[in-house]
Amino acid sequence: MSTLVTPFTDKRMAEIVEKVQNGVRLSVEDGVYLYETDDLLTLGQLANEANLRKNGKKVYFIENMSLYFTNVCEARCAFCNFRKDQGEEGSYTLSGQEMIDYVEEHIHPGVREFHIVGGHNNHVPFQYYVDSLRALNEKYPDVTLKAYTAAEIDFFTRISGLSIKEVLQELQKAGLKSLTGGGAEILSDEYRKKMRVDKANVDRYLEVHRTAHNLGMRTHTTMLYGSIESYEDRVNHMVQIRELQDETNGFMVFIPLSMQPKSKSASIMRRNSAYEDLKTIAISRLMLDNIDHVKAYFINIGPQLTQVALSFGASDVHGTIVREKISHAAGALTPEGLTRKELIWLVKGAGRIPVERDTFYNEIQVYE
Numbered sequence: 496m497s498t499l500v501t502p503f504t505d506k507r508m509a510e511i512v513e514k515v516q517n518g519v520r521l522s523v524e525d526g527v528y529l530y531e532t533d534d535l536l537t538l539g540q541l542a543n544e545a546n547l548r549k550n551g552k553k554v555y556f557i558e559n560m561s562l563y564f565t566n567v568c569e570a571r572c573a574f575c576n577f578r579k580d581q582g583e584e585g586s587y588t589l590s591g592q593e594m595i596d597y598v599e600e601h602i603h604p605g606v607r608e609f610h611i612v613g614g615h616n617n618h619v620p621f622q623y624y625v626d627s628l629r630a631l632n633e634k635y636p637d638v639t640l641k642a643y644t645a646a647e648i649d650f651f652t653r654i655s656g657l658s659i660k661e662v663l664q665e666l667q668k669a670g671l672k673s674l675t676g677g678g679a680e681i682l683s684d685e686y687r688k689k690m691r692v693d694k695a696n697v698d699r700y701l702e703v704h705r706t707a708h709n710l711g712m713r714t715h716t717t718m719l720y721g722s723i724e725s726y727e728d729r730v731n732h733m734v735q736i737r738e739l740q741d742e743t744n745g746f747m748v749f750i751p752l753s754m755q756p757k758s759k760s761a762s763i764m765r766r767n768s769a770y771e772d773l774k775t776i777a778i779s780r781l782m783l784d785n786i787d788h789v790k791a792y793f794i795n796i797g798p799q800l801t802q803v804a805l806s807f808g809a810s811d812v813h814g815t816i817v818r819e820k821i822s823h824a825a826g827a828l829t830p831e832g833l834t835r836k837e838l839i840w841l842v843k844g845a846g847r848i849p850v851e852r853d854t855f856y857n858e859i860q861v862y863e
Contacts, residue, residue, distance in 0.1 A: 508534055515541055521782055526730030529778050535770060542777035542808030549787060550810040554847040555856060556838045559608040559641075559814035560598070564589050564627050568614030570646075570693035572680075574722065574754065581618050588616055591630030598635070605835065608814070608854045609635070611642035612675055615694065621655035621662070625669045632670025639854040640670045641715075645703035646678030649695035659706045667710065673854055674707050676715030676750050681724045682732040689723060701739055708745025713855060716746050720775055721754030721767040729775070733782040740785045747856055748788040748811055751775045753795040772796050773807045780808025787856070793833065793841070802845040812838060 511525050529538055565588040568578035579586035589597065598609075609631060616623075624647075628640055643651075643666070651662045663671070680687065682697045695703070707714050718732050733749075740746050753767045753775075767775075772795075780789045790811040791804035801812055815833060833841070835851070839862050842849035849862040 505532070505534065508532060508537060512537070512541060515545060515781060518784075520784060523727065523730050523734055526733065526778055526782050527726045529781065530726035530729070530774060535774065538777045538781075539773060539807040542780040543806050545780050545784070546789070546808045546810050552846070552848045553810065553850045553861070554805055554842045554845075555788065555811045555850050555852045556835075556842070557608055557814035557852050557854065558603075558605040558835060559610050560602060560606050562594060562598070562609050562611045562631075563613050564594055564611065564624075565613040565616045565619075567616040567618060569617045569650075570615050571691060572693055573691040574680075574719070578614050581616075588619060589627075591627050594627060595630060595634050598631070603815070606638060606815070607859075608639045608641055610675060610814075611640065612644055612647065612677060615647065615650040617650075617654055621651050621657070621665075624651060625665055628666060628671055629669040639672050641673040641675055641854055642666070642671055644675050644678035645700045646694040648674070648703045648707075649699045659703055660710070663703075663707055663710055663712070667712075671712075673712055674704065674714040676717035676748075679717045679732070679736075680719045681728050682718075682735045683724070683728050686724050686728055697735070701735065704745065705739060705743060708743035713745050713747050715748050715750060717750040717752050718775075718779075719752045719754060721771070730778070730782065733779060737783055737785060740783070744785070746786050748790050749779055749783050749786050750790040750792055751779050752792060769796075769800050769803075772800060773804060776804045776809050777807040798833070798837075798841055802841060805842070805845040805847050812841060814838070 507528055511521065511529065514521060514525070532538065566577055566579045567581050567586050567588055570578065628642060632640055648659060648662055651657070652659055655662060657665070678695060679700055680690070680692050682700065684697050687696060704714050704716065716736055718729065720729055736746065736749065753772050776789060776791060783789065788811045789809050790813055791801040791809035792813055793801040794813070796804065815835060815838065839849045843862070851859040851862070853859060
């Protein structure tokens with residue numbers, strides 16, 4: 496039963512509240528209105544109730560570790576500070592053994608997942624990407640490999656001559672269990688052209704995830720917001736994800752990513768306020784009624800705002816990470832990772848129940 500008690504003078508908001516409480520799907524127009532309204536607290540309470548119906552007071556995290564095998568990238572996306580040209584100062588490409596050496600130096604007990612992404616390095620063959628996974632899988636067979644974005648998979652098809660399905664099958668043989676969500680940015684080809692998103696277009700991004708789902712993989716998906724896109728662009732992005740989820744039911748979580756202040760597109764971006772971040776998390780929860788989880792990514796919005804976001808529809812705070820690089824290259828001032836103890840404190844401090852999970856949201860331990 497709803498706890499909303501606000502006496503609505505705004506008829507439009509009252510209609511949206513009634514829709515959500517009756518399980519009626521929100522339209523693009525509804526989502527845009529929620530961005531335009533200044534009634535943040537009603538929006539947050541509505542999203543909170545939607546999340547409580549799905550997840551109760553449980554908030555999920557994972558013991559994971561981020562790995563970046565190369566920062567050499569042929570793409571030149573306007574917002575990226577991570578990429579380097581081959582031979583540029585600071586560029587690198589790790590061999591399988593070098594990646595294992597890095598893991599052995601930095602891994603902590605309890606890690607259940609490697610989150611693996613990198614640049615589109617066309618100076619190495621597709622087999623390099625396969626062998627890198629295989630080396631990790633053989634050394635750490637109990638750690639789940641969540642690797643590569645849909646944009647990277649599309650890139651692999653170009654350098655290998657294989658289809659999306661064939662690329663994914665080769666990677667599965669090497670140990671791939673799930674795809675990361677990156678590369679979505681904003682799912683608008685007009686936006687991608689203006690922002691020089693020099694990688695998979697909208698159709699290819701969605702097709703990679705569709706194919707992965709049809710092969711039995713469950714995946715993550717993202718939205719990078721805070722530059723030139725309109726509110727309608729953001730909501731249309733969510734609707735495209737929602738439509739694919741209706742078809743495949745393969746997405747586990749939606750991750751809004753707040754653009755960072757030193758992104759190369761800084762001259763045309765509007766730096767996101769906490770108000771905007773909370774709105775986006777709440778609207779994501781309300782629009783994406785068929786995805787179980789919306790993540791509050793502390794790397795982008797900070798631990799304190801992450802706590803607030805848990806009352807605005809978020810049910811996941813990501814994981815321990817260990818030395819995140821991409822957002823920090825763009826100027827993030829947040830921690831590069833948090834310990835299990837810190838994540839538990841973060842969630843409990845927001846009045847929620849921390850739940851350690853695996854990659855697929857199976858519960859490992861509930862910290863009452």
